[in-house]
Structures are given as C-alpha cells and as structure tokens.
Amino acid sequence: MSGINYIYPDFEVVRRDERCIRCRVCERQCANEVHRFDPERDMLISDESKCVNCQRCVSLCPTRALKIVRSDCRLRENANWDGDTIREIYKQAASGGVLLSSMGNPKPLPVYWDKLLINASQVTNPSIDPLREPMETRVFLGKKPEKLTRDENGKLRTDLTPQLELSLPVMFSAMSYGSISYNAHASLARAATELGTYYNTGEGGLHEDFYRYGPHTIVQVASGRFGVHEDFLEAGAAIEIKMGQGAKPGIGGHLPGAKVGPDVSRTRMIPEGSDAISPAPHHDIYSIEDLRQLVWSLKEATEHRKPVIVKVAAVHNIAAIASGIARSGADIIAIDGFRGGTGAAPTRIRDHVGIPIELALASVDQRLRDEGIRNNVSLVVGGSIRSSADVVKAVALGADACYIATAAVLALGCHLCRTCQTGKCNWGIATQQPELARRLNPDIGAERLTNLMTAWKREIMELMGGMGINSIEALRGNRLMLRGVGLNDAELRILGISHAGE
C-alpha cells in the first residue's frame, strides 16, 4: 500500500542487535507476524506495520533485546486536528466503513476516582489495624425486606429473597465465551470459586465444562439470547439481564464469525462461522413494564431461587432509569460507566456515548434513597474500576460491590493493545485460535486473579482500618469519608461530597 492510503505505522520495533541471540521467540510468539528470521543475513527483521504494541515479544525476549516505541513520524502538530483524528479520516476515506476498536474509552476525559480522596482517623477516634483486629469485607447482594415479620411464637422469620454472598465487594463482570477464550473463562471461573465471589458468562452461554462452577457464576441473558436455555438459567447463582454496556450504550454485542468455532457455536447455539450480532434493544423490551415482565419470567423459570440483575449503561437519565429498574422486581442493578471495556465496539460510540460511572453511581444512590427504595436493590458498578482505592471510593459513594473486567484481563496478561476485535490476541485471552488460546494456562490465570483480588482485599482492609471502619457495610454510602479535589460545585453536588479542606 502506498500513496494516499499509506499510513506510517504507529509503532517501531527497536531491536538491539548486540543483544539478540537469534532465539526467535519473538518470531514464534507474534501472531501478527511482525518478526521474521532471515537466514541469509542471520538476523531478525521486523514489519512494523503489523505491530499492535501488545508487548508479547518484549515480555518474552530472554535478553531484553526488544522494545516497542511510538513512532515519531508525525503529522504537523495541530491541537484541533490531532494525528489520530486525521488518520481516522484517511482510513474512512479509503474504506467507507465504521471504525472499530476495543477495550475502554482512551480519551483524556475526567477520571473522578482520581479527584476523590479518602479519610483517615486522627486523634478523635482510632484507626484499626487489620493485622490485629477483625476486618470484614463480606457483602450480600439482593433485595432486603422493608418490614420484618414474626411467626406465631414471636420468632423472627429469617427467610430472605435469594442473595449473593461475596467475600469482598468485587466480582468479575461479563465477558462472553467467544469474545474471550476458553482458558480465560476457566481462569475466571476457578478464581471466582476460590475467592468466594462471582464471574459472569456474558452473552455467550456457558460452556458445558463450566457448569460445575455454577454456584459462582452469573449467567447473562442479553438481546441476542445466545446460549440461553433452561439448564443455563438453572446453572448460575444469579441471572443478569444485559440491557446495555458502558463501552457501547445503545447497541448490542458483535462477535465476528471468525471467532465462532465448534465449541463457541455449540455454547451459543448458533451455526459455526456465523457472525453473532445482538440486536441493539431487547425486542421484547420497549419500555420499563416489559422489563418487569422479563424479570419475573426469569424468576418464574427458576422458581424464585435466583436473584435477577439488570445491567445498564450509565447514560444521561440513569437515576430515573435505575429507579424504574428498582421497582421492576430486579434484585440488583449493575451500572456500567463509559470507560467500560469491550471486545469490539464502534470507535465513535465507545469514545462519545455514556457518562462517567462515578457521577452515575452518586446520582443513582441518592435518587434511590430520596425515593426510599435503596434497600429494594443492591448496586453494582463497573466501567473502569482500576484498583482497591477505586473500590473503596465506589463503596463510599454508595455501591454495594464493583464489577471488574479490564483489571481482570490485565491480571491474565492483557497489555491493553486494544485490538481484541482482530481475534489474534497474543496473550491467549481475546482469541479462539487454539495455538493462541493455549498461551493462557488457567492454572496461572486463576492464580493471578486470586492474587490480585487477595491483594485488593488487603488494601481495602488497610484503607477501611485507617478510617476506623471494620466492616464494609459501614463504608457503603459513607460519603463523609470522601473529599473532592479540583471539582466544581456541580460535580461536588452530584457526588454528594465536600471539597477537600471543608
């Protein structure tokens, strides 16, 4: 390709030849075929145009001979027309197509987590040392009764509508088998079981091998209904209705046919090689009363033994939407912010639709309290929860628990190259090619996920202890534990917090 359609590669492969021992690991490990050994010259050569900067070669090069750097071949500087914008125009002028990308919104929009600061005890009450004192992070998700009842002997009736019990306020959010590999799913399922939390099937059905992890599985019903059948609904601990996703509010999932091999085909109940394109809306839900019917249908189908989660993207009117969901019979509302990840989304939608999860969470929690229905539902938030500090801030704003997915795939090896949609994930995560999927050993994957969550749990305990709180429920909605920095009055009002120093 040359002429008007030629775009200089984004990245350059820097190989320090004095270090290269010609082991050819880079060549063998790059599914994009960037590296090639030339026996005549006895050297490795690179085709940078194929490089996505996934860092697989860098990570495996035994002599640290490689690095990938951003190309300095730039267009003339222009604060309005930046290089990416111009190149997207070149691409669309050449192809006539919608731009696709993956993972979460990379734009420099405000990250409110980073503008929230956490409190600690000084003098007037003691901090608590989690190494020496009990520190509780257990959470129950589900509807709580408004009024207690007693039996004829005056004993409390202790039967509750079904609840999910989490050992820490974090779950792995929806990623379908199809968008991610069998081994990625195995890692998530095993880690969730080991940790005492849950992972989510996403809209891809549940592989028959994973039914045994059912007590720690949330099964998802989305607009395409892929893989949904009676056993599937029965298999999980909870059922999630996916109305929307933070990375692409307003549209459905899209799994390219190339990723639909025999196993994915059987699990999704669709023909091999066919594109799995979910409708934008649920075609049986055009309004809130329709949602109510689906919630109750799923409850009836599972004899009211499983809580139902309704997942929505954070959009402008989220507080009213959440209020409607809370009255629809749903037990849990999951809200996904505009930084949420995805395996494939139209770039414009990913980058321009939806609102930040921090603001959505704060306004939903407050609205549900204003209406006195906060205990009708639990609130789970996702869409770029990046650390234990984000979890603590989310809980203090009012979340019962968080969903993580990008952080989880990072733990599995993802280097955020944002090319999941190609299906050639060198880390064995977002791929269905057996030789690539093999690169993720679930023994390692499950262990790393467990390590990450264990580390977060310890940090959550440290932060809680610093605040003098020894149970996560005393942190939930405890907004006095937060202060804002560099936020304007509207932001502070929506977040329901004071500015630092106040």
Add this chain to the structure above:
Amino acid sequence: MRLLEGEFRNPSGCAISAVISRNGERMSGEKIIESMKPMHERSNGLGGGFAGYGIYPEYKDLFALHIFFSGTKAREECEAYLRGALELVKAEVIPTRTIPAITDEPLIWRYFATPLRSVLASMQVDENEYIARVVMHINITIEGAYVFSSGKNMGVFKAVGYPEDVGVFYRLEEYEAYSWTAHGRYPTNTPGWWGGAHPFALLDWTVVHNGEISSYDANRRCIEMYGYKCTLQTDTEVITYIADYLLRKQGLSLEEAAGVIAAPFWDTIARRPEAERRELEYLRTVFPSLLITGPFSIILGFTGGLMALNDRLKLRSMVTAEKGDRVYIASEEAAIRAMEPGAEHIYAPAGGEPVIVRVREGCSL
C-alpha cells in the same frame, strides 16, 4: 464564616453515667450530678445534660415537650404550630437557677400535650409516630425552635457547660426519677450549642454516647430514608434515630437491635447455635447500613429501663455495678463510686454485649 452547630459534623469525646432502681424507687438528681464530678476531665464545658424517667407522674399520659427557643418570635411561631397540631394541656418555663457557670441560655419551655384523636385517625398513624413527625417538623422548619425532649413522664435537661453545673442550673434535686442518665461533652469543634448537648432524645428514647463513630454517614444516609432528618450531625442523634427505627418501627427486641447496631463478627456468628446464627445472619444481612462502627459506649434510656452497649471492639471504656436494687453504668468506676461507694459486681461488658436493665414488672413507673 463560623458555622453553627448542625451545619457541620461535630464529633465529641465524652463521659456518660447512669443509675436505675429495679424496684422503680424514685431518686433525686443529686447523686447523678455527683457522678459526673470525678469525670470532669472528660468534658470541656461545651455540653452537659441529664435524662430522668418517671419525673412527671402527674402528667404521665401526656407527652412532655422540652423546647429551646432563640427568642420570643420563635416561641410564638412554634406555639402557633403546636396549638394546631396538639391538644396543649400545660405550658410553662422550665425552672432554672441563675449561676455564673451557665450563661447565654435560650428560652427553655415545656409543654404537656397530646395528639388530637381525630387527627390520628385521619392520618392513620399512632400517637408516637405522630409526635415524632411533630418533633421533626419543628426541628427542621421552625427556625430558632428546637425540641430536645418529647417522651411521656420523662425529660431531658441539657445545656452548654460542665454537667455538674448543668444539673445545678436545672435544679435537678427537685426531680424524682427511677432512672437517670447523664452526659458530659467534649466536642472536637466549637461552638457547642444547647441543642447539641446530650442526651439526645426522640419520644421516650434517650441516648448518651461517648465516642466518635466511623460509620456516621452510612448510618445517616440510611436512616434518613425512613423519615428522620439528622439536623445536628452528631453521632448521638443518628444513634437515637436508629434505636427508634429498630425498636419502635421494626419492632425488634433490645437484644435484636444490639445485634444490628453492634453486630457480632461473621466468624463469631458462625460459631453460635443454629437458631441464633440464622437470626444474627438475617439481621446483619437485612440492616447492613445500621451497623455502627468506630468507638462508642452508649446508654439508651427508655420507659422502664436502660440498655448499655459498647462497640464490638470495645474501643471505649464502660463499666457496670450493682448495689441492692440499683444498677449503675458509667465511663469510669470512679463515677459509680461517687454515687454508691459500696457498689458491687463491678463489670466491664464485652464489646457488642448489651447490658439491659429493666424495672421489675408490677413496679409503678
């Protein structure tokens, strides 16, 4: 700008003390005042107060509203509202003594009143709920008026000052109660305000509290869903509302309420017998946001009894003792000795262990 009490969160360290006669025998306020003297250092002169139960036998079927007014205008506005809301039987200034230690007092009045039956019937609420709403209405909407006591046959007396002076100021030796609680305040922010002193009361619930809870805003934002409004931003206020909600509105027993407020740790619950375990799990699961964490020792007063409770880590001191039919509770043993030098069975309740004392059945309250 200097903020007034209620406009900012005002945590306090404190001294608490209480006595109850299990035979329902009346005691004057002198002893409870004595008990606060050895704990002088636990207060800083920015708040002291007392609650006495059984002090208004001649009006025991009427709600006794104790109200602070910033001036005559507030009183007139409030009284106009009260006349529309309640049947007022008696209105009077609460007698006080002028002493150098207590200054800047507001107008302090009490009203003996009862809701109109017809109003209760049309609103479909009982008299307690109605009075609670009246109190909330005055405290939220009538500027300069603050109801600080609203139960039957009981009353709260509080002021800015050291508690032993507050007792003298209110002439507590002239009142006879079968149970008394007392509080000395050490607010971490000035200014202390008369309404912000303890005990905090709603209906016949009174709370004296020592500590600074870390769960405050989680508790506040939860309880405000149920019609309460935390106007003072103090721990004691939110604890009182939680007690009212759990005990009166949800009908929990004192022990069950303690299992919510100072819930045992999950691993403690797991070791309890099956029936108890299920109940405790249920309470923690249903009322997660009413768990109180951080240091507290509280004495909850109510008609016919007292409940003392520490946070589950016991981060604040609190001891109990007995002598004859009397039970004593205080931050320090010295306070108990000041009331009863021969007190026996000195005991430090474990964290989260409620100590509940009731006047024997059949005794006149």
Add this chain to the structure above:
Amino acid sequence: MKRVYVNEEWCLGCHLCEYNCAFANSGESDMVKALKGKTLYPRIHVEGDEQITYAVSCRHCADPLCVRSCISGALHLEEGAVCISRDKCVGCLTCVLVCPYGAIAPGPDGAALKCELCLSNGRGEPACAAGCPNRAIVYEERGEESR
C-alpha cells in the same frame, strides 16, 4: 523426589527452555555473552509439529538404562538424580542409543550432555521450569507411582 514434568497442553513451542538451559549450564552470568553467535547445546529439546509441541529432557528414571549401560561409569545416580561425570565420559554414545526418551545428546567436546536438574550449576532449580512462561514445564514432587 522432585522432577521436571512437561504439560504439553500448555507448551507454546517458544523454545525458551532450550536457551535458558544452555545459559544455565554455560557458566556465564550474561545470556548474551553465553549464547550469542554460539551453537546451542541445551539438555532439553522442544519436539513436535504444528499441532502440538513439548519439551523433552531426562526423566531421571529410578532404574536408568543409561547408567546401567555406561561403559566408563560416568553416568551415575546422586540421590535419585541421574548425573554425569563428564571427565569420565569416553564419548561412546551408548547412553544416547539406549535412552528411550532421546534425552541424552553429545556435547561440543564429544562427551554426553544431559539434564542434571541444575543441581550443580548454582541455579538452585531447573532453569527450564523457572523460565517457562506458561508453566508447561514444572519441577515438582509427584510421588513415585505417578511417574
């Protein structure tokens, strides 16, 4: 005793084990200096085809044919591990012939080279297992019956 085991399911065919092995036994502290421009003499070899790959190295048999057939007494057992005194090896390559796993090969000097579990090269644990990026090679105790 701990041995090197291979899980072919997770082998990526990256051949890093061969390089880590050769480096570990090179006596050098720098991989580039040890291996750059040199012929590799690893004691582990990746075998396989497009579908499947796996690494092969000495299994440290309880009753090793190589030790039995060694004509010079160079091959011997040390606490269960099959080791070689290379100064005694005469280069007859009988061991190469008898090893049913193909785990022994001649070195550059003609004497046999084989895996000694990195017991004597100062690594502490087999470099192939330590460096395997996907835990396809593990060094662990599995009990004698599971061999």
